[in-house]
Amino acid sequence: xxxxxxxxxxxxxxxxxxxxxxxxxxxxxxxxxxxxxxxxxxxxxxxxxxxxxxxxxxxxxxxxxxxxxxxxxxxxxxxxxxxxxxxxxxxxxxxxxxxxxxxxxxxxxxxxxxxxxxxxxxxxxxxxxxxxxxxxxxxxxxxxxxxxxxxxxxxxxxxxxxxxxxxxxxxxxxxxxxxxxxxxxxxxxxxxxxxxxxxxxxxxxxxxxxxxxxxxxxxxxxxxxxxxxxxxxxxxxxxxxxxxxxxxxxxxxxxxxxxxxxxxxxxxxxxxxxxxxxxxxxxxxxxxxxxxxxxxxxxxxxxxxxxxxxxxxxxxxxxxxxxxxxxxxxxxxxxxxxxxxxxxxxxxxxxxxxxxxxxxxxxxx
Amino acid sequence: xxxxxxxxxxxxxxxxxxxxxxxxxxxxxxxxxxxxxxxxxxxxxxxxxxxxxxxxxxxxxxxxxxxxxxxxxxxxxxxxxxxxxxxxxxxxxxxxxxxxxxxxxxxxxxxxxxxxxxxxxxxxxxxxxxxxxxxxxxxxxxxxxxxxxxxxxxxxxxxxxxxxxxxxxxxxxxxxxxxxxxxxxxxxxxxxxxxxxxxxxxxxxxxxxxxxxxxxxxxxxxxxxxxxxxxxxxxxxxxxxxxxxxxxxxxxxxxxxxxxxxxxxxxxxxxxxxxxxxxxxxxxxxxxxxxxxxxxxxxxxxxxxxxxxxxxxxxxxxxxxxxxxxxxxxxxxxxxxxxxxxxxxxxxxxxxxxxxxxxxxxxxx
Numbered sequence: 001x002x003x004x005x006x007x008x009x010x011x012x013x014x015x016x017x018x019x020x021x022x023x024x025x026x027x028x029x030x031x032x033x034x035x036x037x038x039x040x041x042x043x044x045x046x047x048x049x050x051x052x053x054x055x056x057x058x059x060x061x062x063x064x065x066x067x068x069x070x071x072x073x074x075x076x077x078x079x080x081x082x083x084x085x086x087x088x089x090x091x092x093x094x095x096x097x098x099x100x101x102x103x104x105x106x107x108x109x110x111x112x113x114x115x116x117x118x119x120x121x122x123x124x125x126x127x128x129x130x131x132x133x134x135x136x137x138x139x140x141x142x143x144x145x146x147x148x149x150x151x152x153x154x155x156x157x158x159x160x161x162x163x164x165x166x167x168x169x170x171x172x173x174x175x176x177x178x179x180x181x182x183x184x185x186x187x188x189x190x191x192x193x194x195x196x197x198x199x200x201x202x203x204x205x206x207x208x209x210x211x212x213x214x215x216x217x218x219x220x221x222x223x224x225x226x227x228x229x230x231x232x233x234x235x236x237x238x239x240x241x242x243x244x245x246x247x248x249x250x251x252x253x254x255x256x257x258x259x260x261x262x263x264x265x266x267x268x269x270x271x272x273x274x275x276x277x278x279x280x281x282x283x284x285x286x287x288x289x290x291x292x293x294x295x296x297x298x299x300x301x302x303x304x305x306x307x308x309x310x311x312x313x314x315x316x317x318x319x320x321x322x323x324x325x326x327x328x329x330x331x332x333x334x335x336x337x338x339x340x341x342x343x344x345x346x347x348x349x350x351x352x353x354x355x356x357x358x359x360x361x362x363x364x365x
Numbered sequence: 366x367x368x369x370x371x372x373x374x375x376x377x378x379x380x381x382x383x384x385x386x387x388x389x390x391x392x393x394x395x396x397x398x399x400x401x402x403x404x405x406x407x408x409x410x411x412x413x414x415x416x417x418x419x420x421x422x423x424x425x426x427x428x429x430x431x432x433x434x435x436x437x438x439x440x441x442x443x444x445x446x447x448x449x450x451x452x453x454x455x456x457x458x459x460x461x462x463x464x465x466x467x468x469x470x471x472x473x474x475x476x477x478x479x480x481x482x483x484x485x486x487x488x489x490x491x492x493x494x495x496x497x498x499x500x501x502x503x504x505x506x507x508x509x510x511x512x513x514x515x516x517x518x519x520x521x522x523x524x525x526x527x528x529x530x531x532x533x534x535x536x537x538x539x540x541x542x543x544x545x546x547x548x549x550x551x552x553x554x555x556x557x558x559x560x561x562x563x564x565x566x567x568x569x570x571x572x573x574x575x576x577x578x579x580x581x582x583x584x585x586x587x588x589x590x591x592x593x594x595x596x597x598x599x600x601x602x603x604x605x606x607x608x609x610x611x612x613x614x615x616x617x618x619x620x621x622x623x624x625x626x627x628x629x630x631x632x633x634x635x636x637x638x639x640x641x642x643x644x645x646x647x648x649x650x651x652x653x654x655x656x657x658x659x660x661x662x663x664x665x666x667x668x669x670x671x672x673x674x675x676x677x678x679x680x681x682x683x684x685x686x687x688x689x690x691x692x693x694x695x696x697x698x699x700x701x702x703x704x705x706x707x708x709x710x711x712x713x714x715x716x717x718x719x720x721x722x723x724x725x726x727x728x729x730x
Binding site for chain 1: 384670672683688691694701703704705706707709717726729
C-alpha cells in the first residue's frame with residue numbers, strides 16, 4: 001500500500017440531476033445522501049485512510065475554490081486544474097503522467113468524485129486487493145457484483161482466477177461490454193460471470209501510460225509534455241498551450257478496453273453497495289432517512305406539505321412546496337429553475353437540459 | 366331596467382386557487398382566462414351596459430385600492446367596505462339596505478366578482494328577464510342549464526311557469542338543494558327540472574329585506590342601523606361598532622331558501638356558459654388560447670419547457686419550469702409558494718391550505 005496514490009477525477013456536471021447539479025455547482029459538490037458531507041468530501045474520506053496524504057484531485061479550473069474548501073488537506077501539488085473538460089482519458093492520464101515523474105513505482109487508484117459507496121470497510125478491502133493485484137502487473141478494476149439486471153451500467157466479463165498474493169478474489173478480465181438491453185442484462189447477471197463497471201481503476205502508473213501511449217499516442221505525448229513542465233516555471237504556459245489540442249476520449253476506450261484485449265486487466269469483485277447517483281430516482285433510494293411518510297424530502301430548510309403523494313422533493317429555496325395527489329413525483333425547486341417529473345422519467349432530465357440549451361435558457365444550466 | 370342597480374360582492378379568497386389566490390390577492394383580482402382583464406373588471410363590464418353607473422361593490426377594506434384601481438368608474442357612495450368578512454348575507458344585505466334608503470323601488474342584482482360568463486349578450490338577456498320577473502314581485506335567481514351532472518354545484522328545482530310580462534322563461538322555484546352525490550346529480554339532470562345555482566339574485570330591495578328581517582332579524586336590524594348612518598358623519602363609527610356583532614351566514618340560508626319555501630322565488634334559466642373558476646382544472650378549461658401543445662401555460666413571462674406532459678402551469682416568477690412525463694399536472698409557481706398537483710386533485714387544494722394554516726405557514730396563504 002506504500003506505493004498507492006489515490007486520484008479523484010472530479011469532472012462531469014451530472015446533467016440528469018439538473019437543476020440541482022449544473023455547470024457552476026456540479027454533482028460532486030452536493031450532499032445527495034443527507035450525510036452532511038458533499039460527495040467529493042465523502043470520496044476523499046473514503047480514500048484517505050488507504051493513501052494518507054497521497055490524494056490527487058483533477059478538476060476544472062472553475063472549481064478550484066470549491067474543491068479546496070471541501071478538501072483543505074489537499075497539497076498544492078496534488079490539485080490538478082484542467083483548463084477545459086477533456087473527458088476521462090486526459091484527466092486520469094495527466095494524473096498518471098505527473099505521478100510517474102514523481103515516482104515511476106506509484107500505483108494509482110482512480111475513483112470518481114460523485115459516487116456513493118457503503119460500507120466503507122468493504123470498499124477499502126477491495127482497494128487493498130486491487131493494489132496487490134496491480135503490483136502483480138495489471139490494470140485492476142473494481143467491479144460491482146450486480147444486484148439486478150441493470151441496463152444503466154456497462155458490464156465487465158470475468159475470466160479465470162488471477163493468482164497473485166494478497167488478492168484472493170482477483171480474476172482476469174476478458175472484456176468490457178457496453179450498457180446492454182434488458183434481455184442481455186438478464187443473461188449477464190444469470191451467468192454469474194459479469195460485474196458492473198464502476199469506473200474504478202487501480203494500476204501501476206507506468207502500465208497505464210504504456211497502454212495510453214499505444215492506443216492514444218498523441219494524447220500520451222501531450223500529457224507527457226505537460227507532466228515534464230509540472231511544478232516548473234513553464235507549467236502554466238505548457239498546460240494552456242498543449243491541453244486545448246488534446247484528443248477527447250474516455251479512459252475505457254483509451255486504456256481499459258485495449259489493455260483487456262491484451263490480457264493486462266484484472267478485476268476485483270466488490271460486494272459493497274455502489275451507486276453513481278445517476279438521477280433523481282437514485283436520490284430517493286439513497287435517502288431513506290429523509291423520508292417524511294411516503295416522500296423523500298431534501299434541502300437545507302424544506303417547507304414541504306404533502307397529501308396522497310410520494311416521490312422526492314429537493315427544496316433549495318425557502319418556499320412552501322405543497323404536493324397533492326402526485327405519485328412517484330420528482331420536484332426540484334431552486335432559485336432560478338424548477339423541475340417536475342417522475343422517478344420513472346428521471347433519466348429523461350438530460351434530454352430536457354439539452355433542449356433548454358438549444359432554446360437559449362443556458363443561464364439556468 | 367331603470368330600477369336596476371347591480372351589486373358585486375367581491376369577497377372570498379378562492380382558496381382552491383392557492384397559491385395564486387390568497388388573502389392579499391384574492392381570485393377576483395386575477396386574470397384567470399387570459400382575457401387581459403381581471404375577473405372583477407370583466408364582471409363590471411358585463412353589468413355596466415345594463416345598469417349604467419348604478420353599480421355597487423361590496424368588498425373587504427384591504428381591497429379598497431385594488432378594487433378602485435380595477436373600477437375607477439365606481440362612485441364613492443357605491444364602494445362598500447366591510448371591516449371583516451361576514452359571509453354573503455351581511456354583504457348583500459347591507460347593499461340592499463343602503464340601496465333601499467336611496468330608493469325603495471330599486472331592483473338589485475347581485476353577481477359574484479369572480480365568475481366567468483360567455484357569451485355576454487345571452488347573460489344580459491337573462492338579467493333583463495330577471496329584472497322583469499323581479500318587478501312582478503319575486504326574488505329571481507338566474508340558474509344555469511346543466512351541461513353535465515356536476516357534484517360541485519348546488520341545484521335549483523323549478524316548478525310551474527311564472528307568468529309575468531317580459532320574462533317568458535321564468536319559472537317558480539320549488540326549492541334550492543345542496544351539492545348532490547353523483548347518482549342524485551344524474552337524476553336531477555335527467556329530469557330536466559333542475560338548474561345549477563350560480564348565486565345570482567335579482568330582487569326588489571324591499572322584498573330582499575322583508576325576507577331577511579323574517580329569517581335573520583338580528584342581522585336585519587344591524588344592517589338597517591348601518592344603512593341609516595350611511596353617508597352621514599356617524600357612518601364609520603356605526604359600521605365599526607355594529608358590523609363585528611353581525612351573525613355570519615350565507616344569503617342562500619338567510620333569504621333564498623326561506624323565500625322559496627314561501628313561494629317568493631322565480632328562476633330564469635341561463636343558457637350561457639358559466640364557470641365559477643373553482644379550481645385549477647377550471648383554469649385549464651378556460652384558457653384554450655394558452656395551450657402550448659398539451660400544456661396550458663399562464664403567467665406574465667412564462668419560461669416553460671415540457672416533454673410528454675399535459676395539464677396547467679401558472680408561472681408567476683421568471684424561473685424556468687421544466688416538466689417531463691407528467692400527465693394532467695398542475696404546477697403553480699409563485700415567489701414564496703409552489704403547488705404541484707393534478708387536475709383530478711384540484712379540489713383538494715383547499716384542504717392543503719387549511720393544513721398549512723394549522724402548520725403555521727400562514728405567511729404564504
